[in-house]
Amino acid sequence: MIDVQRLRVLRVVAEHGSFNQAAAALRLTPSAVSQHVAALERSLGTQVVARSTRGVTLTQAGHIMVGAAEAVAAELEHAQQQVARLSTGRTQLSVATFTSGGRLLLPAALTRLTAVHPRTVLHIREGEPEDTLPLVRQGAVDLALAYHFDGPLPVGPGPSSRLEWTPLLEDPLHVVLPRVHRLADRDALDLAELAAEPWVLGCLKTEAYLRRYAERAGFDPEVRGTTTDYFFARSLVAAGMGISLIPSIALAPEIPGLCTVPIKSPGPIRHIGVATISRDDRPHVTTFIRALREQALQHNGH
Missing domain, CATH: 3.40.190.10 (Periplasmic binding protein-like II)
Structure with missing residues (x-):
């Protein structure tokens, strides 16, 4: 069986591209990080990172395992939120946003959300898309108001297929x-x-x-x-x-x-939208995305 902690270590290594930097982020020694990755490789029977003097890069197997690590982290975070809702009767909504988009769209959308789901506890986190989109994949935030230019979404290492992108404006x-x-x-x-x-x-x-x-x-x-x-x-x-x-x-x-x-x-042109992971049991997230779309339509109508 694959150790969840080793998956977490691999995800952080992929994020930083270095055992030393991952060790600092995890508050471990570089040797401990290397041992976790080596143990994961032994359990899989293949390399997940390619090591060089310039750092480490993911192999094809490594990309697969980072995707699995993010899926596991997201499921655990979701389960924790469900348990908290059972014990407190309150729902958490964590939103990441970039500054100018948040200033334009969030206040009115949050007002609409609390009118429908008054027992929702809101958490706002500011950051650029390259930092916040991976957080959505990992379950650390429920959704991210983000943007991209000509190219694809800046989702960082690992697969992005789990992200659902809703264009806003x-x-x-x-x-x-x-x-x-x-x-x-x-x-x-x-x-x-x-x-x-x-x-x-x-x-x-x-x-x-x-x-x-x-x-x-x-x-x-x-x-x-x-x-x-x-x-x-x-x-x-x-x-x-x-x-x-x-x-x-x-x-x-x-x-x-x-x-x-x-x-x-x-x-x-900047393309602004909201990224989330689609689930059937989060009506407050659905309400909030609808509120963001309504606010974007109002802005487009001006």
Whole structure:
């Protein structure tokens, strides 16, 4: 029989790509982590990780076992919640969210949820999709409000087939300029027209996205600053540091002296949705996802 603790250790090793880093996260010694993985490999009769001087990577068998580890963790967490509900009569709902999406969609959706399920205890956890989507797979949160750009969901190591993705809205990115800028009166802009402009951006992923689109437009953008807050980035634009690329839902509140111009199609877009693991015995989760969809529809109607 496969030891659940060894599966947990493998999952953390896969997350960190290193025995040393996994050991620190698990509060074990690197030797103990290595022994757990070796024991798992002996029980399976095959390698689950490939070891090198640069760290460890999962083998095909390792990917399968990480998926099993996440499924086991999710089932145990779900069972614990069911037992807690029996003893307290209260239901727990744990929601992970990124900042701008949470600010737009969560308050009204939470109000709708508590009106239908008043005995639900809510827990909110902030984080970027690459951190929160694996938590959904592992059962550490019930759902995640997340986004992705052109590519697939950033689900991290292991299979993503257990995740159910419900699209909510599309969030186009806009150019933010000082109102006195020579291009401020345009109805729409091509990125190539901004090749000579300095940029200040609101997150590292937006910078990577800008560079990808700029490469298609034939230029290498001069990035003078990258922050972790879109409002801060817009404040730097207002201070004259450059221009910015901001998702539409992060354009409020307005900052005096700035204007917003759409990018000509096909422009960069964030796809916002909610990720969860489908279950039949969680009506509060179903209610909450419905509330998120209703709130997204209201936003799209404005």
